[in-house]
Amino acid sequence: MNLNYNRIIELLEGQPEQYVSGEALSRELNISRTAVWKQMKKLESQGYRIEASRRLGYRLMGKPSKLTLPELLVKLEGTTLVRSIKLLDSVDSTQNIAQQMAEEGAPEGTLVIADQQTNGRGRLGRSWVSPAGKGVWMSLVLRPGIPLQFAPQLTLLTAVALCRALKSVVPLEIGIKWPNDLLIGGKKISGILLESTAEDERLRYVIAGVGVSVNLEPEDYPKELLDVATSLLIAGGEHIDRGAVVAAFIRQLEHLYAVYQREGFGPIRTLWEALSVTLHKPTKLYAPTEVFEGTPIGLDERGALLVEKADGSVVPVFSAEMRFPEANSGG
Amino acid sequence: MNLNYNRIIELLEGQPEQYVSGEALSRELNISRTAVWKQMKKLESQGYRIEASRRLGYRLMGKPSKLTLPELLVKLEGTTLVRSIKLLDSVDSTQNIAQQMAEEGAPEGTLVIADQQTNGRGRLGRSWVSPAGKGVWMSLVLRPGIPLQFAPQLTLLTAVALCRALKSVVPLEIGIKWPNDLLIGGKKISGILLESTAEDERLRYVIAGVGVSVNLEPEDYPKELLDVATSLLIAGGEHIDRGAVVAAFIRQLEHLYAVYQREGFGPIRTLWEALSVTLHKPTKLYAPTEVFEGTPIGLDERGALLVEKADGSVVPVFSAEMRFPEANSGG
Incomplete structure (x- = not known):
């Protein structure tokens, strides 16, 4: 697999921004066209930018920018x-x-x-x-x-x-x-x-x-x-x-x-x-021991989030997940 | 060594609180009297309490209390x-x-x-x-x-x-x-x-x-x-x-x-x-960035030590080594 992988890079790099047909690659490497396609997916996952055309084949548009x-x-x-x-x-x-x-x-x-x-x-x-x-x-x-x-x-x-x-x-x-x-x-x-x-x-x-x-x-x-x-x-x-x-x-x-x-x-x-985009917007806060609603209004001097509750009281929140109606915190 | 060690325990335990002569132990184990003495030191380091008498030999006064x-x-x-x-x-x-x-x-x-x-x-x-x-x-x-x-x-x-x-x-x-x-x-x-x-x-x-x-x-x-x-x-x-x-x-x-x-x-x-024995006594505090003198007067609600300085101001101390004239903090 690794040999194919390196050989494909060589072949594509030999003709930068020009198409190399899937058939040519398949012949050269002696693997199926599906296997060629899989290698391309792998290259993409490694940061190579590859354009694929059913008619023309594949062309290399960008290499992973290695940090040096x-x-x-x-x-x-x-x-x-x-x-x-x-x-x-x-x-x-x-x-x-x-x-x-x-x-x-x-x-x-x-x-x-x-x-x-x-x-x-x-x-x-x-x-x-x-x-x-x-x-x-x-x-x-x-x-x-x-x-x-x-x-x-x-x-x-x-x-x-x-x-x-x-x-x-x-x-x-x-x-x-x-x-x-x-x-x-x-x-x-x-x-x-x-x-x-x-x-x-x-x-x-x-x-x-x-x-x-x-x-x-x-x-x-x-x-x-x-x-x-x-x-x-x-x-x-x-x-x-x-x-x-x-x-x-x-x-x-x-x-x-x-x-x-x-x-x-x-x-x-x-x-x-x-820089905060979450102040002054009502939100739901999921703290370790309770869930409550309120409006974050700033930080206190310790770094806790100050949250104003419906009754007007302001509480410091040290740890909580904040969930708005419009966004979630995936990642 | 381990055989000697276990055999000595057996011999001493055989006559609890009675002396076994160093000579007898030396003969029994076929090791020098200095080697017997070294084994005793090792036993002591393991928690055995042994009394040694130049004239009478060794006697076992207590075994290590293993936690079970x-x-x-x-x-x-x-x-x-x-x-x-x-x-x-x-x-x-x-x-x-x-x-x-x-x-x-x-x-x-x-x-x-x-x-x-x-x-x-x-x-x-x-x-x-x-x-x-x-x-x-x-x-x-x-x-x-x-x-x-x-x-x-x-x-x-x-x-x-x-x-x-x-x-x-x-x-x-x-x-x-x-x-x-x-x-x-x-x-x-x-x-x-x-x-x-x-x-x-x-x-x-x-x-x-x-x-x-x-x-x-x-x-x-x-x-x-x-x-x-x-x-x-x-x-x-x-x-x-x-x-x-x-x-x-x-x-x-x-x-x-x-x-x-x-x-x-x-x-x-x-x-x-x-329970503190260090409040209300002048001390020297070695904080990460400074050394200063003062008198600890209590804790604040965060757990910081409140220290009164010579000028009457009270500062919270979050982290420091405290050194009194009379004691040190070895261990």
Whole structure:
């Protein structure tokens, strides 16, 4: 299979943007035309862009844009947060790898980026669609010298950083759904997962995991997710350079992380509230022990969501799933 | 070596509380008298109490009190918090085992107890002296449905539970040093380490690790620790049943954990303040980013330590090491 796969790439690359007939491929590789078609599907899943025509055959329109270390280093020039980058082809989950490295003593600023995740993880143990070459799947080791109580503020900070980063790369309306999902037109464009490990009141480390659906096409999603998930390509119609997304995020994160460590949560809170698309809209909140309705009106100084109930009282919500009538939080 | 070891136990047990001469043992085992002496040291390190007389030889005064499951189950009758108990002989650290079990889905109430830890862990990566048969070294999996922000309150709750438990077992003055060390006469009697793991603002699980120096003798400690560490045996002069310590702790924890989940941190805070021996005494606080002096005056509703500074201002301290002139925090 692998030999066929590499041979097909060779044949298509030999005639870029020109059609190679299915029959020729079938003959050359000595496999059936159905087998050729299957190989093409596999190539597409790896990030190759292939146009198929029943009459003309197949032509290669784009290769997966592999992230490379030199390219990333150029794009990150002038930043200091990231101290080492581990670029991997296919991993189960970048979170697992970064966590293992952190346990073994990896310093703050250790960044793990994978081309593909076979078992990407989202909030609440949900899986995360992360096909090869089409998204940014990365995990960053942070060792903030803050008490455990403040860790949830980093979740909100990361959402602000990613939102500002994506807005700097694509001219799209992107907003934050509490606490840290980013939405375009009500559909999820990215996922953030901060995994914290603490001893007593001391935060040992935080693994900030970020997944951005950059160049995913509708076919990359299970059908049931298309109503709730999108990609920068689907929403904006343009292929986006993944390296630019990585670099923009790191720049924003570095800036906001410095602001946070210098001035505390105040400025982050203001930015988060300005970018939120879920404030001042009635919603249903599914907390661990109760379900209730109310209208989120902002954050408190701890990072809890302030929700105004029907009776006018305002309660801080530390943890809950938010569900609006018009959107859901798949991914 | 092992054969000798078991044979010596047989020979000593054959004449309980009576001396067996070193010469007889040496002859019987066909090893040197120095080798006999080494075996005795090994037995002592395993929890056997042996009296040695240059003239009379060795006599067995007490065997290690192995914790057994039936005994623990009887002592825990009527409690519901603990759902499964794993009793182990020698482990690196009960924290590691409980954590692995929690990662694999072990439910709340999974208790790991070891007779001996070869690499017991304390706060700040310090090692913890945990010889065989002489202490309570245990870790309990908790899955409290509380937001991450509240996790440090559990550390304080655990200190209250353990303090009340030990006071119910021995008639000694035992007090809490912030946040969770227990002291007798300024010396450390136990260690508590709560390791929390969170995804965003959700606490996935907490491993509550408790080490109590029950029947340790001065010889069990490195010399430099004797000024700062003690045991229930050293402080009270009596051998204490380790099973009773386990059961008393679980009963107290179950009670306080239920109070906390029902009424919040208020009642726990009151109990903690009443048991603290470090309030209202000037101290030096070593926080991650600064060192300052002040007088702890209580806890705030989050669990932070309220410290009054020289200028009369009161600041909340979330994380710091407290050092008094008269005691240190070894262990």
